[in-house]
Every structure is written in C-alpha cells, then in structure tokens.
Amino acid sequence: MKMQQEAYDVVVCGGGLAGVCAAVAAARQGAGVCIIQDRPVLGGNSSSEIRVTPHGAAQFHAYARETGIISELLIEERALNHEPILENGWTNSVWDMVLYNMAVSTPNLTLHLSSTVTEVHKDAERHISSVTVRVAGAETQIAIEGRVFIDCTGDGVVADLAGCEWRWGSEGREEFSEPHAPLAASGDTMGSSIHFKAKDMGRPVPFAAPDWAVRHEDPAFFYDQGRHFYDLAAGYWWIEIGIPWNTIYDNEHIRHELTRHTLGIWDWIKNRDPLLKEKAANYALDWIGQVPGKRESRRVLGRYFMTEHDPAGRTVFPDEIAYGGWFIDLHSTGGLLAPTAEPSSAEGYAETSEYAIKSFCGPYGIPLRILMSKDIGNLLLAGRNVSVSHAALGTVRVMATTALLGQAAGTAAAVALRQGRKAGSLDFADIREVQQILLREGCFLPNCRNEDPGDVARSARVQASSSARVHGVGPESRDYTGGFGGTRLPDKEPLTHRRGQWIAVGTEEIRSLAMCLSNETGTEQTVEASLVPVDSIWDYECGAKQPLARQQLAVPPGRMQWVAWEAGLTAADGLRSGGYVRLELAANPQVEWHKGGTVIPGHTSAYEMGPSKMRRYGDGGTLSFRIDPPQACYEPSNVLTGIARPYDYTNIWRSDPAGPLPQRLELEWETEECIGTVELAFPGQLFREYHRYPPFYRDPQCPRDYSIDAWTGGGWTTVASVTGNYQTRRRHPLSEAVKTDKLRVTVHATNGDPSACIAEIRCYRS
Incomplete structure (x- = not known):
C-alpha cells in the first residue's frame, strides 16, 4: 500500500x-x-x-x-x-x-x-x-x-x-405539526432509483427478459397507481425502492432489486402492455444504470x-x-413495493387538488x-x-x-x-x-441585494443609446428572439380560475388596458377585471391586497377580440413606477383569455390554484394585453438596482428592438474612478428550467459580441472585447487599471434578440 x-x-x-x-x-x-x-x-x-x-x-x-x-x-x-x-x-x-x-x-x-x-x-x-x-x-x-x-x-x-x-426517517406530526408529516414517527425514508435509456432502431427489435427479472402481468400496477410511461426512450423516477431495505447498508441489494424491476418493466412495455407494445416495437434497450440514485438517508x-x-x-x-x-415532494416509502407511486403522480399531477395546494x-x-x-x-x-x-x-x-x-x-x-x-x-x-x-459570484438571494461597498458602479449615473418600452403582446405575435418564447399556444384558454398577468410599471400612469378575449356562447358575458399591487413576480397572494382599480367588463360574442378597460390610474391612485401590478380577470369559464405569441421579458402570469393562492400559469409566459401609455420599464438605471434578474421589477436594460445594433450603455461618475475590473451580468436561461433548452443552445438575449470602452485622454479606449459569448456572467480584469469618469459597454451582436440586454454592471478598483 x-x-x-x-x-x-x-x-x-x-x-x-x-x-x-x-x-x-x-x-x-x-x-x-x-x-x-x-x-x-x-x-x-x-x-x-x-x-x-x-x-x-x-x-x-x-x-x-x-x-x-x-x-x-x-x-x-x-x-x-x-x-x-x-x-x-x-x-x-x-x-x-x-x-x-x-x-x-x-x-x-x-x-x-x-x-x-x-x-x-x-x-x-x-x-x-x-x-x-x-x-x-x-x-x-x-x-x-x-x-x-x-x-x-x-x-x-x-x-x-x-x-x-x-x-x-420521518418525524411524527406532533413534533413540529408539519402537514406532510405522518401521525407517528418512523424510520421510513424515500427510496433510490436507477434509470434506463432506449433507442429507436427503425425496425422491430425483440426483447426477452432473463428469468430473474420481475414479471408484470397487471396493468393496474401502472395505470391505476400513478406509474406513468411519459417517454418510451428514457427511464422513470418511479423505478424506486427503499424500505424494507436500508438505503445505505443495503445499497447493493437495492441495486439488484431495481435491476430486476427495470428489466421487468421493459419486458412489460415491449411484450405485454396493450397500449405500448406496438409503439415500443422498434425500441431497444441502450443503457441501464447500475448506481442507485439516493433521495434520503442521514x-x-x-x-x-x-x-x-x-x-x-x-x-x-x-x-x-x-x-x-421545488414543491414538498415526498415519495411513497417503498417505491415500487408501495400501493401507489408518489402522491402527486398518483393524482395525475393535478395542480388544484388539496395535496397540490398544500405541497406548492x-x-x-x-x-x-x-x-x-x-x-x-x-x-x-x-x-x-x-x-x-x-x-x-x-x-x-x-x-x-x-x-x-x-x-x-x-x-x-x-x-x-x-x-x-x-x-x-x-x-x-x-x-x-x-x-x-x-x-x-452570480447567485440570487430573494431578500438581499448588491450593497458591496467596493462596487464603484453603484455611484454612477447611467444612460443608454435607447430603451425598449412595453406596449403589450397579442396571440398573433411571434417569437422573434429565436427560441425565448417558443411555446405552442393552447387551443382553448377558458377562465376556469382567476388569472393574473404581471405588468412592470415604468410610467406612473395607466390610462387604458385591453385583453384579447373570446366568448363563443352567443350572448354577452361579463368578467371582473382588477389591478393589484404586488411585491414581486412570485407574490402569489390573491385577495390579500386592496386593488388599485376594479371594473366589470362586458365581453360580446366573438373570438379573439380586444376588450378595453379605461383604467385611468395615476400616482394619485397609488400607482408606483419601479415595481409590478397584476392585471387580474376573475373566473368565468365562458370567457377565454389568450396567451401572447411572444414572452415579454419579466412579464409572467399565474392563476388561482386554491383559495387566495396562485401558481404559475402554463410555462409562466405572457398573457395577451395592451397598455397605454407604453411602460418605460427597461431603463438603463435597471443595471444598478442590485438585483440581476426579474423579481421585484424587470431589473434589466433592453434597447429599443426597432433600432439597429450596436447599442450602448454608459456609466458616468462625478469624479475620476480607478477601474481594474468590470463585471457584467446578462439576461438569459432564467425563465425556464434547464430541461426546456435544446442542444447547442445559446440564449438569444445574451450578448454575443460586445466591447468595453473607457474615456481617457479625451477619447474612448477599448479595454476589453469579446466575441462568441453565450455565458450570462462575465468578469473582465483589465490588463492595466484605468482612471476614467466614463465607461461604456457596446453590444455589437446578440445570440438572436434584436435588443441589446444587460442585467447588471459592477466596477472594482482591482
């Protein structure tokens, strides 16, 4: 040794x-x-x-x-x-x-x-x-x-x-009064899983399971117990086993049992499932994991x-x-040996059930x-x-x-x-x-913002070559950003629950709003509209705050018509720039409120999942609306809010998409600063989870080619230049510290968005 x-x-x-x-x-x-x-x-x-x-x-x-x-x-x-x-x-x-x-x-x-x-x-x-x-x-x-x-x-x-x-294991209900805790404490833990991957061979491929594999005969084990076959090409989290085995000491035994079950489940899919065996005829097993993925132990x-x-x-x-x-996701102890799969799955991933409400x-x-x-x-x-x-x-x-x-x-x-x-x-x-x-370092903390005394950018004035304004979006809009909003619009969008659209307020006036609605009943419908102040895009409280305005709107028969609301809101009514309001329509299943064909950055939507509690609507994209006057909510000062993502406000600068690139954002100080490092945060890859992004993906909002210039000797000197960027956080230690009272970032090209976008700029002396 x-x-x-x-x-x-x-x-x-x-x-x-x-x-x-x-x-x-x-x-x-x-x-x-x-x-x-x-x-x-x-x-x-x-x-x-x-x-x-x-x-x-x-x-x-x-x-x-x-x-x-x-x-x-x-x-x-x-x-x-x-x-x-x-x-x-x-x-x-x-x-x-x-x-x-x-x-x-x-x-x-x-x-x-x-x-x-x-x-x-x-x-x-x-x-x-x-x-x-x-x-x-x-x-x-x-x-x-x-x-x-x-x-x-x-x-x-x-x-x-x-x-x-x-x-x-699990604490008992009486110890902390947790709604998800069992009545009595136990040593039960969530189980471990292994996964598989299959490949479409383009021709029928037979499969014969070994004798030691588990043999499944009853469709109810899958279809009545929440074990869903959502993708034939890849494995399922519910191939899971824990108790009666210990997830640490019995890990090898669990691995073998999971392998037996995986082969048996594939045998069921290929040879006996009345719904899947024809669909799976051309699929062959490509890989089976042999290291259990654990969920819980000490x-x-x-x-x-x-x-x-x-x-x-x-x-x-x-x-x-x-x-x-993530939701409070507690898997059924025993996994495949339990009467049903994890509760949410057993419910078919219902979003408004009692379990879903308490788990969200x-x-x-x-x-x-x-x-x-x-x-x-x-x-x-x-x-x-x-x-x-x-x-x-x-x-x-x-x-x-x-x-x-x-x-x-x-x-x-x-x-x-x-x-x-x-x-x-x-x-x-x-x-x-x-x-x-x-x-x-790029992390986000919901209750903290940049207060770094070493960041001299915080004391600068900011201006830009142009700034975008929010006019609204309709179903007819298309995803011009090359992938940011590419979601197929639903065929039907009835207002079965109260629904809300977050709107960033950049101008302390909202004269009018309009929503694209459909009413196919043949008779006029009414729907209650309201504008509610909210603290952030994750302020899901519903009914807790007094609306700034409320109105009953008449919706005549017809499809995809713009129904106007003369809101007439100003600062005197409590409207404040630099934050969000939520445009809400109360439930009326006879009326549809259509989504926009494009996502407006920082403008999300939700619906009332249960009493006084909202959750994201669909993928959280933008519902159709028009607003007058257009809101100036992407101003250059947003790069110094101390938060580098949409949250309490949009917190990004976006240039006017109608103007050509390059576009510039400039910092200016009262007196000269010595700048040794410039750090930039760009928008991108925040809206959706990682799984939703395709191969070879570069987020369209993220600047691809940009330069940093400092004002020295009566002119601009380039101190950093980047091409081919796709990362959203970039740090630029300068080869030599520069004394300047002006610094600018020029975006020459993006990865697809017509607007130049920056979420944060930091400047340090070293």
Whole structure:
C-alpha cells in the first residue's frame, strides 16, 4: 500500500453538484481546496452513471432558475451537447466532461476521484483534523489534513464518522405539526432509483427478459397507481425502492432489486402492455444504470433545524444564503413495493387538488445555519444531508438547490478562513460578507441585494443609446428572439380560475388596458377585471391586497377580440413606477383569455390554484394585453438596482428592438474612478428550467459580441472585447487599471434578440 499525506485549507468530501460547487466556490475565494469523490466521475446523481437530470425552482416558478456556478455549468453543457435533455436517463458524458473541465481548470483546486473516505480524525478540541482516503484500483491511501471540512457525501459519511448527531426517517406530526408529516414517527425514508435509456432502431427489435427479472402481468400496477410511461426512450423516477431495505447498508441489494424491476418493466412495455407494445416495437434497450440514485438517508443536525413551515411560509432568514422552489415532494416509502407511486403522480399531477395546494411552495430563502454542524466547529454540510426535517427535505433535496447550498458552504468556508474563525461561528458581519460574495459570484438571494461597498458602479449615473418600452403582446405575435418564447399556444384558454398577468410599471400612469378575449356562447358575458399591487413576480397572494382599480367588463360574442378597460390610474391612485401590478380577470369559464405569441421579458402570469393562492400559469409566459401609455420599464438605471434578474421589477436594460445594433450603455461618475475590473451580468436561461433548452443552445438575449470602452485622454479606449459569448456572467480584469469618469459597454451582436440586454454592471478598483 502506497501512503501519502496532503494538506489543504478546505477539504470537500463528495463530488456531486453540491460538492463541485462547494469546492469551486472556495477555490475561487483563494483557499487551497481538495475535493474527494468516490466515483470516477463528478456530478453524483446527475452524472452519466446515474442520469438524474437537475431540477430546481424554475420547474414551478418563472425566472427562478438557479444561478452562480451551477448556471455556468448548465449553460456550458447546453452550448456543447448535441443531445436533448428531456428527463431521467438522458445525461451523457458531455455533462461529465463539463464538470471535470471546471474542476481541473480552477486554480487552487485538487481533485481525487475514485477515492473513499474511510476514517475521520479529530484533535483535542473535537475539530476534524484529517480524513483517511482509500483510492480504488491504486493501492493508495492518503491522509488529508484540512482546516475546514465540507460533508457533501449525501449520506453524511464524514459527519457520522466524526460522531455528529443525525436523524433518519420521518418525524411524527406532533413534533413540529408539519402537514406532510405522518401521525407517528418512523424510520421510513424515500427510496433510490436507477434509470434506463432506449433507442429507436427503425425496425422491430425483440426483447426477452432473463428469468430473474420481475414479471408484470397487471396493468393496474401502472395505470391505476400513478406509474406513468411519459417517454418510451428514457427511464422513470418511479423505478424506486427503499424500505424494507436500508438505503445505505443495503445499497447493493437495492441495486439488484431495481435491476430486476427495470428489466421487468421493459419486458412489460415491449411484450405485454396493450397500449405500448406496438409503439415500443422498434425500441431497444441502450443503457441501464447500475448506481442507485439516493433521495434520503442521514440528515445531520445543524445550528438550525428547518421544518416544512419555513419553505411553506417563506420564512425570511437573516443568514439567507440560497433559495429553493421545488414543491414538498415526498415519495411513497417503498417505491415500487408501495400501493401507489408518489402522491402527486398518483393524482395525475393535478395542480388544484388539496395535496397540490398544500405541497406548492416557494421560492423561499434557506439559512446558512442548516449547513453548520452543531457538533463539530469546522464541519459544514451541503446536499441532502443538511439539517432539515423529512418533510422539508422533500423540497430542498433537488440538485439545483443543493448546488446552491454547496456554493454557499464553500464561500462560507473561505470567509471563515480569511477572518480567522471556525466555520460554525461566523458572526453577522461575516454572514453579510458571504451574502455579498454570493451575489457578486452570480447567485440570487430573494431578500438581499448588491450593497458591496467596493462596487464603484453603484455611484454612477447611467444612460443608454435607447430603451425598449412595453406596449403589450397579442396571440398573433411571434417569437422573434429565436427560441425565448417558443411555446405552442393552447387551443382553448377558458377562465376556469382567476388569472393574473404581471405588468412592470415604468410610467406612473395607466390610462387604458385591453385583453384579447373570446366568448363563443352567443350572448354577452361579463368578467371582473382588477389591478393589484404586488411585491414581486412570485407574490402569489390573491385577495390579500386592496386593488388599485376594479371594473366589470362586458365581453360580446366573438373570438379573439380586444376588450378595453379605461383604467385611468395615476400616482394619485397609488400607482408606483419601479415595481409590478397584476392585471387580474376573475373566473368565468365562458370567457377565454389568450396567451401572447411572444414572452415579454419579466412579464409572467399565474392563476388561482386554491383559495387566495396562485401558481404559475402554463410555462409562466405572457398573457395577451395592451397598455397605454407604453411602460418605460427597461431603463438603463435597471443595471444598478442590485438585483440581476426579474423579481421585484424587470431589473434589466433592453434597447429599443426597432433600432439597429450596436447599442450602448454608459456609466458616468462625478469624479475620476480607478477601474481594474468590470463585471457584467446578462439576461438569459432564467425563465425556464434547464430541461426546456435544446442542444447547442445559446440564449438569444445574451450578448454575443460586445466591447468595453473607457474615456481617457479625451477619447474612448477599448479595454476589453469579446466575441462568441453565450455565458450570462462575465468578469473582465483589465490588463492595466484605468482612471476614467466614463465607461461604456457596446453590444455589437446578440445570440438572436434584436435588443441589446444587460442585467447588471459592477466596477472594482482591482
């Protein structure tokens, strides 16, 4: 056995998305970092070994896609990958290489693959001093010392070996009064899954299952129990097994049982299913996973224990370092051995059922304290092993969310080292520093904005060559951005529930509005319209605020007619620029309110899913409306709001699409500033979840070619120039700091949008 010794500032154990983001974040902050991964590839459940595609808040909320390191990775994967990402089973090795490339290209980061933590050693103060690592296939053992350790193993392996307290299974209802908790506590956990992928061969292909495969004979097992065959070419999350086996100790037994079931399910599809066997005739199995993807095991207790009430009530935490927005998704324990699949699936993914209403949540903030071990001062946690209840785990466990937790943990570790503190004892000023670093690195925090004193752009005046205005959109509009709004319009859109359209207010006057409505009853219908002030595009409260205006509108018989409302609203009525109002139409199933053929950036829609609670309507695209006067809601000052995405306002500058490129945005200071670094955030890949973007995708809104100029010596000097860009976050350290009182960014070409768009500009002296 070869023996080695290594030492680092931060040791990250586990190379899933949480671990990768933790390691990269800490290394970018200057810490010496090691990442230890027990598989030959990075990515954990998202890797090509398991192929669970990353999900997150954007599955349920418009403009909620996670940003930061995970966004950089997913944008890169879509730009490089020739294959679509539809659902589980579709991940290929391009994704593995994107992760690997970032890891090996990041300065200060050392990577150990196929390496397993076997021992944890503590010092006299009960802090972790080192871990022992065994490298598979290399007969090598490494003693790795560290100052801060981050457990991203999923199973909480490091925390367990260090003697930390952890929970397993489900809390009982009486402990925290959680609506999703069972009446009695139990050791039941959600199960593990493996996936498959099939290929259309263009000719009939037979399949014969081995004798040891499970044989299915009853269609009710699938069709009456919520196990849906939504795509013949890829595997299903519901090929899941947990109890009666332990998801850690019985992992190999679970893998074998899942393989038996997967082959049996494919046998059912190919040979016995009366609905599918003809459709599946030309399909052949291409791949079956042999590494179970886990959902739940140990949950390590931290300095705060997050329960279901926090995401459901959107608790505001002073130490907010991430956000989530997946629903409270608790799978039926037992998986394939349970009477039905996960409850939402068993209901056919109904959006207005009692279960759907109580499970829908977010976006909500997540506190740093659930990442801090309560027992070990230099141990942080990130991933599904964080300090949450079983019910809360149902929402925070999805990988896009755990990636944010990883970036937060890595950043917190670096700040702790810089401040000379233990990672578990950061004070308020330290946490504020963590938050500001996360924002600067591209993350989004719902209750924080850029207040970085080092960002001199915050004191500048801003002007632009032009700015777009919102006139509205109709069904006849087409997606001129090359992919941003490409959704087929529904055939029928009856107002079965109250529906709302968010409109950004840039002019403190709304003289009139109009909606494209249909009424095919042959008699006049009425519908109540109202304008309601809202706090953000995720303010789903319905009926809680007094409308600014309300009107009964007459809808005569006819299709796709514009029904006008002379609202006559001004600032005297409470209308305020720099925020949103929600145009609502009350339910009348005899009336249709049609969607627009194009998405207006930052303008989303929702409907009332239950009493006083809305959720995204369809994909959250824009409903048809016209507004007079047109709203000036894409002004250049939006790049300095401190928020780099549509949220409390549009928060982006867009040039007038009728004007030709190039278009320019300019900062000007009262006195000269010394600029050493310019950082830019561009719109793109926020509106929809990752799965919705095609192969080789470059977001049309994102500038492709741009330059940065500084005013020096009585003229403009180019200090940076970029071509072929598709990333939404770019940092430009200048080769030499420049003294200037004016700086401009010129967008020469986009990836398809006729408007130049910028979400944020930051300038630093170094």
